[in-house]
Amino acid sequence: MDSELKKYLVKSGNKLKLAKFDPSETSCFKDGKKAALKKIAKMNSEIEELQEAMYAERKHGLLVVLQGMDTAGKDGTIRHVFDGVNPQGVKVASFKKPTPIELDHDFLWRVHPHVPGKGEICIFNRSHYEDVLVVRVHKLVSKEVCKKRCEHIVNFERMLSDSGVTIVKIFLCIDKDEQKKRLLSRKEDVAKQWKLSESDVPERAFWDSYIEAYEDAITRTSTENAPWFVIPSNHKWYRNYLVSRIIHETLLSLKIRTPKPSFDVSKLEIE
Ligand code: AMP
């Protein structure tokens, strides 16, 4: 992992303090937005090639967990970073309020069927982490239960990692003022109004509890095999730049090799 990205990595055992975190900073990219967009486009085309090779090799799975407050940019990140990848081999799973059947099961029950198989990339738009975040904020379960769930998550992710799934977890961090701007722009843009939900404004009142829940959950679950990155996301271009870099580097680290054909291709006579 290169040193620039490392500063956004929550080291296993370190306590995350978001009060010290600046969601507006763009320190890894001094050349500004226009130059960043060029770099993103180049990385994305390499991500495309790596994904195709990964699909052919069928050795690794990649799970990308995306979390963030409402309007933090989960959908936009998926659109920009995975723009152009072959939909064959890439899936997105979005986790909403659990259904009654899901609630009748353990909290990981609905998650497990969506983990990537060999050769696949799966992006979680929200995830099993909602079960230690929103439920904690609204006191649907106690802090004690959340603590226990974090242990279950660490074990679950270790099991996935032992089974050939590489995991990266990304918290898109915006501040409360930026959220206000984004909610207002959704309200004013008829084409974007569908993204608003009635709960978005009341949820803002719980901002500090969410921050506390995120700090605790990320601190407890950032491990070597399933690390968390906290990404400054007030500037969308910078967020896309960093997330592209994380995915690009992670794919490179897998040392993917396109498999050789199982027969002598030179002997193939094509009429
Ligand atoms: P959105 O991502 O905007 O489509 O909204 C999905 C909503 O579902 C968010 O308000 C989440 O907090 C909520 N949600 C997702 N998972 C859970 C969960 N396990 N328990 C309660 N609410 C959840």
Ligand code: MG
């Ligand atoms: Mg929403």
